[in-house]
Amino acid sequence: MRYLIAACGLTLWLSSATLAQTVEISLTGQVLAPVAVPFHFERLVDARPDRSRLGKVYRGLDNRPVSANFSQPLSDELTPLLRQALPAGPATRPLLVRIHTLSIGETIRPTSETAEAELVLDFLEPVGPDGYRVLLSTGDMLENKGVDVTRRHAANIQKLLEQSVRQLSTLPAAPPTGTPTLTWEQVQTGQDGAATVRYAVQTGPPQKGVYRTFEEFRNNAPGGAEGPFEIEKTARRKKEWAGTDDIQPYYLYLDAQHPKRPITKAWGISDGQTMYIRYRNHYFPLETAGADYAFTGFRNPEPDEMMTRAVMGSAFGLAGAALAAATLPDGSTPQRYELHLTTGRVVARSVPTIGADGFAREDTAAVYVYRRPDSRPDQPITVLVGGRNVGELLPGSYLALSWRDRRSEMTLCARGPKEQCKSFVPDFSTTTYLECSFTSGTEDAPAFSVVPAKEGIFYLKKFRARQRAR
Known part of the structure; x- marks a missing residue:
């Protein structure tokens, strides 16, 4: 029996797909050479339907799945590169770059890893006082193989962006007649352009x-x-x-x-x-x-699931292999x-799952905000989401929040004598933990700080235990 219990514990530990951290991708250090076209970059528009993360990568010896996102907001990462490629000149015209898709991923096999990147975007030109028209839509993907390919994602994104910008040189001198004019609202919501391109197979x-x-x-x-x-x-x-x-x-x-x-x-x-x-x-x-x-x-089984099978078969023989087969999905499931x-x-396509905290991971992001003892223990902190009061924090307490819009930022505000806010799109595949506190006895505005999942889980368990003991 003890072997069965040990095997079950090993299965739960190795096969857990919880995305316990986020790998940050930075484009700092990437370079785009100037392109000889009559345009200069003016503004970036993020029209991605899912802005919560770039994708999923694998980390560690057991290749556990981890969310990946940019170190800085999308505009801050891409704008320097686009300005390098499309600098302003005496006769250049302004150009908007609208991102429909920007994502990365990895495929892990026993002897190799493959890094994937995908980019779909539009180039738009202002027309008149408040109009825009699409000049060019591009879309491409890139794959390369190797060992530990996570480090290659920044270069892959740079290369895809370079390929898209270079296609501007193929544009005719005058835009085709009949090109629709879009309002700013239509530009922001992703209308026309790549979203409306149709191919022969669809006809x-x-x-x-x-x-x-x-x-x-x-x-x-x-x-x-x-x-x-x-x-x-x-x-x-x-x-x-x-x-x-x-x-x-x-x-x-x-x-x-x-x-x-x-x-x-x-x-x-x-x-x-x-x-x-x-x-x-x-x-x-x-x-x-x-x-x-x-x-x-x-x-395609996750790498940590395959490792679990191998470890259990090696450690517990046929009984371990049978238990792994009964408890872990394999490569024959739909x-x-x-x-x-x-x-x-x-x-x-991800399969909706309900976590132990009750959040449906596919359509709901879980966000926990907690407060440890700080320099102003008698001062309550009021927490607001989008201007709406969602509760108060005293030292040793927490709030469980949720967010269901992958396109819009969640704006959290912490109000003491003064107020401070933080805006971000939460990761829908894992839980976000934020600590809220006064950083000093003289600071009137409490501040939010993102903490690692391990730290957040520790303090939430601690505060829950205290609540049950009361």
Whole structure:
């Protein structure tokens, strides 16, 4: 029994996917060379639907998932680079850069790691006193492999930004007629531009054939057929895959000795009605999902889950391996994926989970504010969210807050004799802990400071225990 208890404890410790900290990405030190175009950078617009973080990376010997974000706000990180690339000159015209997507990620395999970056943006020109028009929309992704690729994200973002800016040199001298004029509000909400670009594959059913690349798919122009082919479907037996098929396409009648051969070197394949994407050596049917596509594939286990399996099998033999199989997800469970049509990036869609604190991680960010004993113990601190009073803090107390808008900043204000505020978009994948206190006996405005999760959890447990003891 003690071995089972130890194994369960090991499973919980190793397989925990709690994002206990945030890796900060800084673009300081990155450089963009000036581009010879008749424009200069004037302003950055953040139109990302999710501003809570850049993405997820892996840290430590056990490759635990950790949130990643910029060290400074998006505008502070990108503006210096854009000013380098698009400096003001005697005859240059002002240009707005609107960011639709900027995200990073990592794929961990037993022998390699892959860093991913994705950038989609618009270049807009002011028109008249209060109008703007889109001159160019760009979108691309970048991947590179190595060991410990987290350090490469800043350079990847710089390279994507450079590729986008250089495309300005392809613009015609005059903008095309009929380009719509946008109001400032429409610019801020992301209307027109990259959000409205449509590709050939969206205008009709997929053409029958073998698609060698993502670009062939987007252009609805298969170019890889080496002869006639067929698609074999075999019903899956596992209950979680009920109603779905294993897909295997074959080239037919290549020669007498080889009546058929599996189609393995392809991005995807279509029978003229359904498009199948080849992802991790398996084919899955694609479905439209708004402006993009989606499919249900096999889940890729997290690296720490794979390590848990290995450790438990090594430490406890067959019993440990059986327990790991029963308690940890594996690579045969379904996972929903998104295919971004602008860049070709495939991203696993997160599954909503309810944490032990009751917050739904997918749609609610958890924020805890606590106060330790400080220099003004008799002075209460009033906490406001967006100007609304949400409670008071005395030494040894805390407040549990939530936020549900990934696009807007949460403005926290701490009011004593004077008031001080902090604005930020909380991370929806992990809990944010803030300490609020008077930094000195002469300071009238209390201040917020972000603390590591380990520290925040310690003090919350301490304060809760005191409350229960009363």
